[in-house]
């Protein structure tokens with residue numbers, strides 16, 4: 001019998017429209033993706049790309065204007081909210097905490113609303129807030145509030161966790177600690193959907209990522225799959241009297257002072273040709289490096305291409 005592939009999130013051609021009449025705006029435009037159990041899926045995008053608008057639909061905070069969303073192999077985020085609630089955790093962009101409660105009181109209050117919660121000290125310890133337990137929420141830094149938000153969202157040990165910009169406002173140390181925590185939650189079996197502006201965050205954590213731009217998914221796949229579609233780079237110093245016209249490469253060549261860069265879709269072939277040529281002519285290529293496109297380069301290119309396409313569609 002063929003095996004049915006399970007999914008914790010199934011999004012099919014989803015649209016989200018804000019406003020009515022003449023003032024409508026489609027913030028999400030035909031988005032589709034699947035997240036398998038145990039996967040960490042990252043939604044990346046520029047400001048206003050539609051990430052939060054999409055996550056809110058998954059959380060059942062609004063209904064899509066078109067398309068369908070199913071969680072846990074068939075549950076509707078709004079109609080089946082009661083069944084879904086105990087299995088999911090959400091960390092929103094704006095944590096709605098009461099300013100004059102302490103960290104411990106806040107987590108305790110949320111724990112009372114959760115069935116079978118993790119002990120509060122454990123939840124605070126998990127996010128590195130145990131030493132701030134008696135501090136009032138209003139006196140926390142922005143990064144500490146994000147950590148409290150994360151502690152609250154993981155109180156129920158959820159199967160599916162929505163993390164909307166979990167490390168926004170955190171310093172580098174806090175960000176790395178949070179990444180470690182997210183990895184641990186995934187190792188414990190959680191399926192995680194996270195949105196982020198930080199490419200390094202997506203690169204470090206995600207099994208699968210989708211780049212959103214202007215309401216659409218402009219590229220998706222693993223980091224290697226996304227960067228594979230983008231040109232690689234060779235870089236080296238070329239000693240005189242040799243010039244770029246002598247180089248045996250197929251890619252686009254640029255020179256800045258004595259430093260040469262070759263942008264190529266055939267990294268291995270061009271690197272091999274170049275090194276063989278240098279060897280034959282006894283040329284030392286200073287600080288020779290060969291590397292695939294970075295996620296940042298792919299992101300900038302994808303966002304640029306998608307922006308141009310959207311402008312064409314709108315015209």
Ligand SMILES: Nc1ncnc2c1ncn2[C@@H]1O[C@H](COP(=O)(O)OP(=O)(O)OP(=O)(O)O)[C@@H](O)[C@H]1O
Nearest residue numbers: 018019025027045046047048049050051052053054
């Ligand atoms: N309530 C609303 N009414 C009208 N437009 C909205 C509303 N909420 C969001 N938008 C618009 O929808 C678009 C997508 O917003 P959204 O917050 O989903 O983007 P995002 O990718 O999460 O952005 P960011 O990374 O800046 O948080 C933006 O152009 C935004 O201005």
